[in-house]
Amino acid sequence: MKKWIVAIIVVWSLVIVSGIAVAVVLVTGGDDDNDAQRDPSPSPTTPGESSTSPTTPAGPVPAGLESFYSQQVAWEQCGSDKCGTLTVPLDYAEPTGETIEIALEMAPATGERIGSLVVNPGGPGAPGTDTAKDADYYFAPELRVAYDIVGFDPRGTGDSSPIDCLPDDQLDEYLAGDPDPDTKAEVADFNADSADYWSGCAERSGDLAAHVSTIEAARDMDVLRAALGESQLAYLGFSYGTRLGATYASLFPANVGRLVLDGAVDPSLPTLEGSLSQAKGFETALRSYLQNCVDLGDCFLGDSVDAGLKTVKDLLADIDAQPIPTDDPDRDLTVGRAFYGVVAPLYSKDNWTYLDQGLEQALDGDGSTLLFLSDFYTSRNEDGTYADNSVEAIGVINCLDDPWSITSAQVKSHYKEFEKASPTFGDVFAWGLVSCNGDPFTSTEPDIPITGAGAAPIVVIGTTRDPATPYAEAVAMADQLESGVLLSRDGDGHTAYNKGNACIDDAVHAYLIDGTVPADGTEC
Template sequence: MSGPELPPELRGAYDTPQPDPSARRSGVSTGTRVLAIVIAAAVVLAAAGAGLAAGLGLLGGSDDSRGTDAGGVTAPASPAEPEEGATDAPSEGLAPYYSQSIDWADCGDGSGNLCGTLEVPVDYADPSGDSIEVAVLKVPAPADSRVGSLVVNPGGPGAPGTSYAAAGTNVFRPQLMDAYDLVGFDPRGTGSSDPVDCVSDSELDDFLAMDPDPDTDAEAQASVDALEDFFAGCVQNSDSLVGHVTTVETARDMDVLRAALGESTLDYLGASYGTKLGATYAELFPDRVGRFVLDGAVDVALSSRELSLGQAEGFERALTAYVTDCVENASGCFLGDTVDEGLQRIADFLAETDQNPLPTQDGRTLTEGNAFYGIITPLYVSDYWYLLTQGLQSAFQGDGTTLMLLADAYASRNTDGTYADNSAEAIYAINCLDDPASEPVSAIPGEMSDFLEASPTLGQVFAWGMLGCQGVQVTASEEAPEIDGAGAAPILVVGTTRDPATPYEWAQSLADELESGVLLTRDGDGHTAYNSGNDCIDTTIEDYLIDGVVPDDGTTC
């Protein structure tokens, strides 16, 4: 396709705010910032976000000495060899799963990475029943510097972790790659792990393009109908796993993975939704927690409404930072002379696009729903604010192509109309199985004032997202636990002060909720903190993961 192209660093990323412009509870889906990874020639971003710039610098020799913080707390080791007790199963029925080893083989793409599968039960309450294979990928560390395995998750929920690990130096700094085998897995129901399928590619196009801010009763009902059709499709097009893709079950899969890796404790780096997954693991298996970094934290104690309000405020904060940068640093900001004028211009543009969608160079039309995704995508990484500027300037002149490209990147859509993965579908299936909360159409107007207070520019979209999970046809087999991680080793919770998708306040709360939580703050813009250009953050995280040095609670970079 001719016309504007995303820069290589933004192609193939995983990102996920997830306020669905048409009818999902927006706040619950959070992902991992616009990962700067090239996964294929396709443009993908995947409802989960990551954009981590490649890090520089060399580590002066990593070893297996395990450090302590100033208070004398020792972080547990990550052994280079399997430890005794690593394969002990929680129950006799799970013993066959815990005793397995992964048959690693070259991935065959010239990368030197190793691919394999992990067998897990569909239902942990019935381990003798059906099982599925979870796709796993390992980026081996040099043998002379390896200290263990680091399991990583990019968020979403729904983003494939194998692609996250395979991104290698585009996502992780050399320090970590020299010290750890990076191990990514596609969570059950995603990527290559029996992916959930809800709608066809063309139907997904229509679903994502729907009106995020219904103006009439008919438009609101269309959103409800679309949700019901979507969730009916999840059941019709997927197998029984669609009822077993909860965060709790994926956390249990991670413990089976830990055992298969031969590690007595799990070292883990999770971003965005990956922090919820990590916190859930810490609650279920506190004695198996090794060195945990939860970056771009989700407050696991909040209701879906509170999460939606928080994310509305977070995106407003990020959008305000973008407009402020334009007003203060541009000679004649194209949005207006003041921040208020700039924000109003964007709000007006969304309203105009609702009435008059814009043409694009591939023959599609940019709807308000597409425009919303196109606007929020570059907010994940401040380095890509210029893409938002380009997109808005072109759109103001009547061409929606650039914003559509950004919306496509958000949803993992390829230029040929296919989707690179199922992340845009899995996020709904997982979130609505975790928490099927929703509000009826009649309740949304009563929510509007609170959402507009949190986000005058985008609040209406987030309010309508409270329609949530209407039509979901499956229920979770296991209730999500309350989380405090009692008994776990120190867990490093990282927050960024102007994070759009996982507001900083969530990191503060999660660090308080986890009994062993240690808060690390990045003062900056964008979603997640590691490898985003802040050497203090990177060094602190790496010192913790590699050498076990636990920073002081409340450290700010």
């Protein structure tokens, strides 16, 4: 999910899907499609061991980067995993200049290892090392047996030279702000908060903030591939991680091994069209949630989907007019916090019960559960600190990738199209178009076409009622990638792998482990 700054419209991240419930009840899926192709399989190596000696890539090493490509990771034990760092240039145009360290964590294969599988949970801004740390949760045993799961914190995130824009107390107040200002005073506050954010990023992050683009993160991935001793990259990316993977394939097509991109985004969509797509996706997810409530009978939100939508919209309007108390005497549920509290559970059907609880409480004047969900969504700890810098890094990364923006005075001209896409959330997403206004950073990386021309088959997965990365975007990505193969899951929630759909899981395992490419257009 894409979590913009200011109106902070939502994060493309696997983490949001999984973390609310301690135990997740998986949904049963369909049958596997046997119409498939095969490609060569990597050779097994010693169980539990990993090669860290750089190897010759299928494509050439970029000139001037030989020393980076020849490095070896000095792995150290960290719990049951291994941790290390990777050295990369801050600016790839100046490889002899300043360097930064990329944090790595590897969960070793539990059986007959066939190689390293690099993973990314999304964001942009989510730290990937957590995905390796919790590998048993995120990945099925079949993958754990066959691969070292290698997570990395992309540059500017987690422990990889993290972007910093605001002190934690100011960040909390920033996130509590109205994401849909409707008075002159609220608009003035909105603009002031935006200016403070960008000036804070410049003051607290400096030159780093101009070098955390997706293209640079993809270049880091190729250095990582070499340091892992792999001639080609095996990769499983979720959500925004699909954009990162598609960018990698377009930069280094000869070095593409088996890539799976789950919860895919449309890399061709400009900011405006992408925001409209996501607004529609969240409206679809909310309607699906409400339809389920109605179908179960005696729905507390109303006896129809439209009645439920009105209840939710009216509740948000009431909270906008008067924030409601929570179990934290120092923090009311503001409309900004309420917005995040509502959208967070829409990432997974397994978390709809939390949304039930949050909305029922809020309708009775208690914002405690929605505040909890909001804090979870923004990675805020109970002590007021933040578990990671995802809500700060995402704005900088997004705006480096696409700096297009409008002014606050232009937002109203977009209300009609956004309210058509999402009658409930549309105005918030419209205000998200202001996010990059005032951004002082400019990427040094030129745009590249995302086609993956010359790459091995790339499996692209979409879920029909995905709120954060709508299904149509997966269809578009598969079409744009010359070797794209579309795999579809009929279901609710964000991303498809390891969600209980045996058809999806079998197809992913068949490709990543055996090299069997699913038939293009397979539906699960």
